[in-house]
Amino acid sequence: MYKVFVNDRSLFLTNEVQKETDFQIFLLESIDIKKLIVKMYQNKIHNVFLYHPDEKLIMKTLKAKIPVVKAGGGLVYNAKGEILFIFRNGKWDLPKGGTEKNETMEETAMREVEEETGVSCLSISKKLQKTYHVFKRNGRYKLKQTYWYEMQSNFDGIPEGQADEGIEKVEWIHPKDISKVLENSYENIKLLFENREKSKQ
DSSP states (O other), X not given: OEEEEETTEEEEEESSOOOOSSEEEEETTTOOHHHHHHHHHTTSSOEEEEEOSOGGGHHHHHHTTSOEEEEEEEEEEOTTSOEEEEEXXXXXXXXXXXXXXXXXXXXXXXHHHHHHHOOOSEEEEEEEEEEEEEEEETTEEEEEEEEEEXXXXXXXXXXXXXXXXXXXXXXXXXXXXXHHHHTTBOHHHHHHHHHHHHHHO
């Protein structure tokens, strides 16, 4: 099952029909995805199951219906075990951005972290999951597929937000303060931390 976020609402892609009271179920093959997204943005529909019988074809079927933008981002730790967050558009987020020509996704993620925060001396320690969310640009809805990487950095300077990307603050957040920061963050970022906690158990 895949989870796609639309304006902090959940869109589940599944090959199993579940009897949920507050979820609406549609057939992925025949749904007009743009109309559905508009209704979710307007809060007319909240949580949705999109059903497709073949799990291997679920994401491919969705991508055939909506333009896809690929991005790379980092969950970055410093030597003290603090995590790097950026603040923009009134919410806490992790640094990420779109891929450029001839870049690997790892190179994209590291470049974007450095550009958006000024933090260098980065190394990737492991690959994390991909997250999916729908956004609107130039009047068109697109699916952003973000590849996340856990990174380490021994950078000891002062992080600086990329002003032309609207980043107001960059901060290293202590692990005990993460839950408070996530209260004012995006659902896909919360999902990343939820899965990180599960993998520790």
